[in-house]
Amino acid sequence: MYRKGIAWLYLFLLAAIADMAFVTQGEPQFRYASKPLIVTGLLFYFLTSTNSIKGSILRKSVAAGLIFSIAGDTLLLFPNLFLFGLGAFLMTHICYIVAFKLTQNQGFNPLNVNFVRTFFFNLPIYIAAAFVYFLIRKNLQDLQIPMVIYIMVIVMMVTMARERFGKTNAASFWQVFLGAALFLVSDSILALNRFFQPIDDAGILIMGTYTMAQLLIVMGIRSHLIAIKK
Numbered sequence: 001m002y003r004k005g006i007a008w009l010y011l012f013l014l015a016a017i018a019d020m021a022f023v024t025q026g027e028p029q030f031r032y033a034s035k036p037l038i039v040t041g042l043l044f045y046f047l048t049s050t051n052s053i054k055g056s057i058l059r060k061s062v063a064a065g066l067i068f069s070i071a072g073d074t075l076l077l078f079p080n081l082f083l084f085g086l087g088a089f090l091m092t093h094i095c096y097i098v099a100f101k102l103t104q105n106q107g108f109n110p111l112n113v114n115f116v117r118t119f120f121f122n123l124p125i126y127i128a129a130a131f132v133y134f135l136i137r138k139n140l141q142d143l144q145i146p147m148v149i150y151i152m153v154i155v156m157m158v159t160m161a162r163e164r165f166g167k168t169n170a171a172s173f174w175q176v177f178l179g180a181a182l183f184l185v186s187d188s189i190l191a192l193n194r195f196f197q198p199i200d201d202a203g204i205l206i207m208g209t210y211t212m213a214q215l216l217i218v219m220g221i222r223s224h225l226i227a228i229k230k
Contacts, residue, residue, distance in 0.1 A: 005044060005045040005046075005047070005048030005049045006045070008041045008042070008043075008044040008045035008048065009041065009042075009045050010041075011037065011040070011041035011044075012037075012038060012039075012041030012042045012045065012215070013041075015034050015035075015037035015038045015040075015041055016038050016207070016211045018030075018034045019031055019034035019035050019037075019038060019207060020203075020204055020207050020208065020211075022034055023203035023204055023207060024203075024204060028077075031077060032074075032077060035073045035074070035077060036070050036073050036074050038073070038211060038214075039066050039069045039070045039073060039214055040070055042066060042214055042215065042218055043063065043066040043067065043070065045218070046062060046063065046066065046218050046221075046222075047059075047063060049222065050222075050225065052225075052229070053225065057098070057102060058099055058102045058103065058221070061095045061096075061098040061099045061102065062095065062096075062099045062218070062221055064091075064095045065091075065092045065093075065095030065096045065099065066092075066214070066218075068088045068089065068091040068092040068095065069088070069089065069092045069214065071085075071088040072085045072086075072088035072089040072092060073085075075088055082143075082194075083143065083146060086143075086146060086147075086150055087146075089150070089187075090149070090150050090153055093153045093154050093156070093157040093183075094153060096157050096160075096180070096217065097153075097156060097157050097160050099221060100157070100160040100161050100163075100164060100176060100180075101160060103164065103168055103172065103176075103220075103221055103224040104163075104164055104167040104168060105167050105168060118163070121162065122159045122162065125155055125158050125159055125162070125184070126155065128184070128188070129151050129154070129155045129184070129188075132151075132188045132191055132192065133147070133148070133151055135192060135195075135196045136191050136192060136194075136195035136196050139195040139196065140195060147191075154183065154184055154187060155184075157180055157183070158177075158180045158181060158183070158184050160180075161176045161177045161179070161180035161181075162177055162180075164176060164177070165177075168224050168227070169223060169224065169227040171220075171223040171227075172220045172221070172223035172224040172227065173220070174220075175216045175217070175219050175220030175223055176216065176217055176220030176221065176224075177220075178216050179212070179213045179214070179215070179216030179217035179219075179220060180213070180217065181213075182209045182210070182212050182213035182216065183209075183210065183213040183214075183217075185209045185213075186205075186206050186207075186209035186210040186213060189202060189205050189206050189209065190202075190206050193206070
């Protein structure tokens, strides 16, 4: 079942390679086709390989996250639509938070949570996000409040991925956690390049980390479903 839709992964791979080639060659006009196709391939791979959970909240949340990502990828191609692209990816992170919570083998019990230990485990993520915000805050202008909200949500997404440790199989945990961390890295590079100072080869770094992030998250969810089936 999980081998179905492999052709869509080839579309994902070819679109990603083509898009990064257009970035390096300075051909942004072709990215209107290549960039949205990256996650589109991943979306259809996920849908065709998860028919066994059709109608589930997990399938809907991951699919919605990927659809919002496609919208965000498209909107960010237009500089004047940056805020709308930010909003689309905000919804992506919310959908992934739901999915990460659903792919845990243990229910949530606030009485069993060691909040002090959790805080220190998540502290490196908080520091990284705060450092990026410190660098870009002076140039945000009207985007300051939306950016603070966005940073809080993406940090929550990464910490939710980290909190899956020991609550799913090892492959699923590491794939999802590394994917979430790379998503944060990608967005941080984008923010620094736009609001702090230009970064050499920023386009390649952003798309490389973003593409790998999306792939790892989908594969991590897939690994969790395979483990449950076994």
